[in-house]
Amino acid sequence: MALITGIAGQDGFYLTELLLSKGYLIVGFDNHSERMRKLRLRLSDNPLRSRVLLELGDVRDRDFIARLISSSKPDEIYNLAAQSHVGDSFQQPKVTTDTALAIKDLLEISLKIHPVARIFQASTSEMFGDSPPPQTERSDFNPLSPYAQAKLEAHELLIEFRQKHSCYACAGILFNHESPHRREEFVSRKITLGIARIVSDNSGQMRLGNLAARRDWGHAKEYVEAMWLMLQQEQPEEFVVATGKSHSVEEFVASGFALVGEDWHDYVVSDQKFFRPSDPPDLCGDAAEAYRKLAWQPKIPFGELVREMLLADLRPNEPAFRRAASMILNSSRTN
Numbered sequence: 001m002a003l004i005t006g007i008a009g010q011d012g013f014y015l016t017e018l019l020l021s022k023g024y025l026i027v028g029f030d031n032h033s034e035r036m037r038k039l040r041l042r043l044s045d046n047p048l049r050s051r052v053l054l055e056l057g058d059v060r061d062r063d064f065i066a067r068l069i070s071s072s073k074p075d076e077i078y079n080l081a082a083q084s085h086v087g088d089s090f091q092q093p094k095v096t097t098d099t100a101l102a103i104k105d106l107l108e109i110s111l112k113i114h115p116v117a118r119i120f121q122a123s124t125s126e127m128f129g130d131s132p133p134p135q136t137e138r139s140d141f142n143p144l145s146p147y148a149q150a151k152l153e154a155h156e157l158l159i160e161f162r163q164k165h166s167c168y169a170c171a172g173i174l175f176n177h178e179s180p181h182r183r184e185e186f187v188s189r190k191i192t193l194g195i196a197r198i199v200s201d202n203s204g205q206m207r208l209g210n211l212a213a214r215r216d217w218g219h220a221k222e223y224v225e226a227m228w229l230m231l232q233q234e235q236p237e238e239f240v241v242a243t244g245k246s247h248s249v250e251e252f253v254a255s256g257f258a259l260v261g262e263d264w265h266d267y268v269v270s271d272q273k274f275f276r277p278s279d280p281p282d283l284c285g286d287a288a289e290a291y292r293k294l295a296w297q298p299k300i301p302f303g304e305l306v307r308e309m310l311l312a313d314l315r316p317n318e319p320a321f322r323r324a325a326s327m328i329l330n331s332s333r334t335n
């Protein structure tokens, strides 16, 4: 039995599919009712869907968490709930911090009523800020946003709690991971959806912020495997989860437009409105420890991730989409 907080987000979906395939029963909750509706819809063709119990709820609600843990007695708890948009955290620091720090209640409640549960916390590469790449488990943290600061507090709190109470709790230091289920507020999906719209209308513009920022983009499907592996170890430990290669936002844009035979310079405008007060320049993780101890290694390269996301956003019925899709399929056959 697993409990997943923030189950209706991108990772919640992939983790649910992974755990179902491993025979788990799942209890999951999220506070976003529209996304919960979409999750139910996505799971509707999974023959194992009756093994998932979904609830609307808030990770900051202590009574709700206590009731859920005491009724489900989960072997594993995956804490994915977060206000996870870095840009938004500058406008909403309190909700971002309160949600991140809900891990404290989760740890305390679990220790009190069901201490055998193993707990995974979704920490983030954003905690490194401008620490020089490649970042490892031993790199300095230097958070540059309210989101990064809140996640770092949660990360340190978890490690301290584990040392004090000898419980099984650990945090994955996750670098950016994307998929066709990524919310469109994040740059990867904003780019692939934007290209799909431009191809469809044969016109339009894409307004982005900082094109020079470099991120280490992997596929969410592979990152949830690392989460599961981390809870199967003898001893709880923190791991960097990353591909080891970073690309600039400009490279993401250029790869996407090249796949539909267009030059990005004709469509993309860099707009101050989408810049953040501060932005880590280059986040690129070294996941050697995860490879050595978890035997975890990402296999989906950057180009394939961009292709998969773009293909998913192209609507199949229009001629322009069909043309672009066949170009993408041809390019994937030749490399």
Ligand code: NAP
Residues within 6 Å of the ligand: 005, 006, 007, 008, 009, 010, 011, 012, 029, 030, 031, 032, 035, 057, 058, 059, 060, 079, 080, 081, 082, 083, 084, 085, 099, 122, 123, 124, 125, 173, 174, 175, 176, 177, 178, 183
């Ligand atoms: P996501 O798509 O934003 O999913 C998080 C889900 O949690 C959303 O549905 C969100 O709904 C929900 N949520 C927010 N506040 C909540 C609350 N108080 N109670 C219950 N649910 C709440 O994020 P993700 O990409 O799946 O990421 C999963 C976790 O990994 C997050 O903790 C994120 O910070 C962390 N992480 C992600 C990445 C990445 O690249 N994807 C990298 C490092 C770490 P709302 O829309 O209402 O907020």
Ligand code: F7E
Residues within 6 Å of the ligand: 084, 085, 086, 087, 123, 124, 125, 126, 174, 175, 176, 177, 185, 186, 187, 188, 190, 207, 208, 209, 210, 211, 213, 214, 215, 249, 274, 275, 276, 279, 280
């Ligand atoms: O930005 C730049 C932006 O919002 C990536 C979350 O999952 O990963 C994610 O956080 C980069 C940044 O993701 C736009 O300034 C340029 O440099 O897609 P993003 P993020 O901020 O890296 C980390 C690891 C998490 O933990 C988070 O939860 O792209 N950028 N132009 C833009 N970003 C957005 N969103 N929109 C733009 O127009």
